Amino acid sequence: MTEKMFMQALGMGIAEEMRIDPKVFLMGEDVRASVYGAASGLHDEFGDERILNTPLSENGFFGAAVGAAAVGMRPIVETLTSFMWVGMDQLVSQAAKMRYMFGGQATLPVVYRAVMYYGGGSAAHHSDRSYPVFMNIGGLKIVTPGTPADAKGLMKTAIRDNDPVIMFEDGTLLGTRGEVPDDPDFTVPFGVANILREGTDVTVVAIAGSVPRALAAAEEMAKEGVSVEVIDPRTLVPLDKETILNSVGKTGRLVVADPAAKVCSAASEIMSIVGEEAFWDLQAPMQKVASKQVHIPFSPSLEKLVYPTSDGIIESIKKTLG
Amino acid sequence: MTTNISKDLLMLMLERMWRIRHFELKLTEMYNAGEVGGVHLYIGQEAVAVGACAALKDSDYIAGNHRSHGHPIAKGANLKKAMAEIFGRIDGYCKGKGGSMHLADFSVGILGESGIVASSVPVATGAALASKLEGKDFVSAVFFGDGASNQGACHESMNLASVWDLPVLFICENNQYAVTTSYKDTVAVEHISDRAQAYNMPGILVDGQDAIAMYEATAQAVERARNGEGPTLIEALTYRFEDHSLGLEKIRKSEYREESEIDEWRLRDPLDLLTKSIVDSGTATPAECDAVSANAHAEVEEAAEFARNSPFPDESELYKDMFASDMPVV
Ligand SMILES: Cc1ncc(C[n+]2csc(CCOP(=O)(O)OP(=O)(O)O)c2C)c(N)n1
Numbered sequence A: 001m002t003e004k005m006f007m008q009a010l011g012m013g014i015a016e017e018m019r020i021d022p023k024v025f026l027m028g029e030d031v032r033a034s035v036y037g038a039a040s041g042l043h044d045e046f047g048d049e050r051i052l053n054t055p056l057s058e059n060g061f062f063g064a065a066v067g068a069a070a071v072g073m074r075p076i077v078e079t080l081t082s083f084m085w086v087g088m089d090q091l092v093s094q095a096a097k098m099r100y101m102f103g104g105q106a107t108l109p110v111v112y113r114a115v116m117y118y119g120g121g122s123a124a125h126h127s128d129r130s131y132p133v134f135m136n137i138g139g140l141k142i143v144t145p146g147t148p149a150d151a152k153g154l155m156k157t158a159i160r161d162n163d164p165v166i167m168f169e170d171g172t173l174l175g176t177r178g179e180v181p182d183d184p185d186f187t188v189p190f191g192v193a194n195i196l197r198e199g200t201d202v203t204v205v206a207i208a209g210s211v212p213r214a215l216a217a218a219e220e221m222a223k224e225g226v227s228v229e230v231i232d233p234r235t236l237v238p239l240d241k242e243t244i245l246n247s248v249g250k251t252g253r254l255v256v257a258d259p260a261a262k263v264c265s266a267a268s269e270i271m272s273i274v275g276e277e278a279f280w281d282l283q284a285p286m287q288k289v290a291s292k293q294v295h296i297p298f299s300p301s302l303e304k305l306v307y308p309t310s311d312g313i314i315e316s317i318k319k320t321l322g
Numbered sequence B: 001m002t003t004n005i006s007k008d009l010l011m012l013m014l015e016r017m018w019r020i021r022h023f024e025l026k027l028t029e030m031y032n033a034g035e036v037g038g039v040h041l042y043i044g045q046e047a048v049a050v051g052a053c054a055a056l057k058d059s060d061y062i063a064g065n066h067r068s069h070g071h072p073i074a075k076g077a078n079l080k081k082a083m084a085e086i087f088g089r090i091d092g093y094c095k096g097k098g099g100s101m102h103l104a105d106f107s108v109g110i111l112g113e114s115g116i117v118a119s120s121v122p123v124a125t126g127a128a129l130a131s132k133l134e135g136k137d138f139v140s141a142v143f144f145g146d147g148a149s150n151q152g153a154c155h156e157s158m159n160l161a162s163v164w165d166l167p168v169l170f171i172c173e174n175n176q177y178a179v180t181t182s183y184k185d186t187v188a189v190e191h192i193s194d195r196a197q198a199y200n201m202p203g204i205l206v207d208g209q210d211a212i213a214m215y216e217a218t219a220q221a222v223e224r225a226r227n228g229e230g231p232t233l234i235e236a237l238t239y240r241f242e243d244h245s246l247g248l249e250k251i252r253k254s255e256y257r258e259e260s261e262i263d264e265w266r267l268r269d270p271l272d273l274l275t276k277s278i279v280d281s282g283t284a285t286p287a288e289c290d291a292v293s294a295n296a297h298a299e300v301e302e303a304a305e306f307a308r309n310s311p312f313p314d315e316s317e318l319y320k321d322m323f324a325s326d327m328p329v330v
C-alpha cells in the first residue's frame, strides 16, 4: 500500500494494464501532455505509438475507438463529460448498440474516461454529471469510483473488461488521497458495492463525489448517536442491488446522495428499485439528495446551492428518523 | 472498358451483382406479398460495392449504411443468413436483432451496416487505425451516400485518417439524391471527390455504373493504403433505380425526379454494362453469363425458403448480447 492521490491512482491503473497488454492504447486531446493529469508520464513510458493526440473530433475518435476495438484492440479514450455530447452518436449508436444489434458478433473492449469537473466555477458547459443519461441507454458499463483505491482497481477492471465502459472520474475527488495497493494483480470487480462504513439506523448510498460527503455526514450523526451505513455502489451498471437491499432490510431507512441532476438521476433508479423490491422494509419515506434541477450557474453564490453537501445529507438522514 | 482483369474475377463480379439484383427483386416481390417490411433497395448501384469489394481481400474490412444489402453480398455474405435476418429469424446474421439495415458478418470482414447516416464512417476509420497500430496489412473501406457526405462524422474521419495516414477507403456512392433532395442543393462543391483536397488525400471520380472502373479505382486506392500512404476518397457516380425505400409510398419518384432522368440512367444498367464487357471481350459467352444469373436466382429462391422456415428467436434471446459477460441488464 502507498498513499496516492485519486488522479495518480487512475494513471497507475492505466500504466499497469498497458505494461501487461500491448493491445491497450490511449487516445484523446492533448493526452501526451496530460492536461487533465491522470495520463501524466504515460507518453514518456509508452511513446507516440500508444499515446495518441487526436484532433478535436469527438465523434470521429470516439467512433474510431469502436472500430479499433471491433477488430481486436483495447482503446482507452480520454475526454470530459461535457465533450461527450459532441460524440453522442458514436457512443450511443455504435459503442452501446453494436453488440446487441449484430447478435453478439461485436466485442468492444473500449474504455471512455470521462473526466467530470464541477463545483469549481466552470459554468454550465463544463460541469456535467451525465452518468444517468448513459445508464438509460443500456449496453454501456458505468463506473463511478469514489476512493483512490477504487480509482485504480476499477480502471484496471475496465481495461480488462470486454464491454464498452465509461469511467466517470469525479473532478472533486481527483485531489483526494488514500491508500492504494501496489500489487499489479489488485483489481476491483464490477457490480460489487463497497460498504465504507457499517451502521444500523440509516443507509446512505453515495455516488462518486458524494462519497466523502456521506462519510462526513455519518461521522457527524455518530456524535448524535445515530449509526449510519455508507455504501458506494462503485459501478452503476452493473448495479449491486443485493448489498443495497440487504442494508435497507437492516436499517429500514434510505438516503441516496447523487451529484447528478435530480430528475432521472442514478438516485432515482436506486430508489425505484428499493421502492419496488423492499417497500415493506422501509420505516420512513426514502430521501434523495441530488443536484438541483438547474444548469450549473457560474457565480459561486449560486453554484454552491446546487450540489449535495454533507449538511444536506445530514438533513435528509434526520428526515428519515422523523 | 477493356481490361486485363482475369476471367475468374470478372465472372465473380457478375455473380455477386446478380446475387444482389435477384436478392432485391425477390425482396420486392415478398414486400408486395406482405412477407417482409420496407427496405432500401440497392438496385442500380450494384457495380459500386461489387467493383470495390473485388479489389479487397477477405481479411479486409467494410462498413456500410442503410442501403444495406449490396455491400455485404458484394463482400461475400451468405444469402441465407442475410435473408433470414431480414425476416427477423434466429438463423439470421444477427439472430433477428438487427434486421435489414444492420446486416453484419464479422467472419468475412463485414463490420456492419448502419441505420444512422454516416455513423459507420468513424468505425471503419478505427478498424484502419488498428491495422496501422499493429502493423497489419489489412485495409478498411466504408460505403456512404451523397447525403452522408455532409455529416460531421465523415469530415472528422477523413481528416483523422489523413493526419494519421490510415489505410481506409472512403467510398461515396453519389446516387444523386438523399431521399428527395438532390446533392446539387446540399453539397457546396461541384464534386464530392473535390473535398479530398481539403483533407490532403486523392479524390477519385468514378463511373459507378461500371464495375470494372470501380474495381480499378479501388485497387489503386487499396495499393496506396497497403503501402502506408494513407486514405483515398472515391466518389462513385451512380443512381438508384427505385424509390428511396420500399414502403415509403408517400415519396413518389416523379415528384423530385423526372421519369426521363430515371429512364436515361436505366439505359446504363450496371449488369448490362458488365455483361457486355465480358461478352465483347470474348471472356465468356452470353449463355455463360445467363447461367450466372440463373444460378444466382436459384440461390436467392433457396435463401427465401430458408428464411421462411427459420424459427423466430424465442424469449430467451431478448436480453442476450447486451453485454459480453453474463450479467443482469437491470
Ligand atoms: C443521422 C440520420 N439522419 C437522417 C436519417 C433519415 N435518412 C435515412 S436515409 C436518408 C438519406 C441518405 O442519403 P444518402 O446518404 O445519399 O444515401 P442514399 O439513401 O441515397 O443511399 C435519410 C435522410 C438517418 N437515418 N440518419
Ligand SMILES: [Mg+2]
Binding pocket: B145, B146, B147, B173, B174, B175, B176, B177, B178, B179
Ligand atoms: Mg444518395
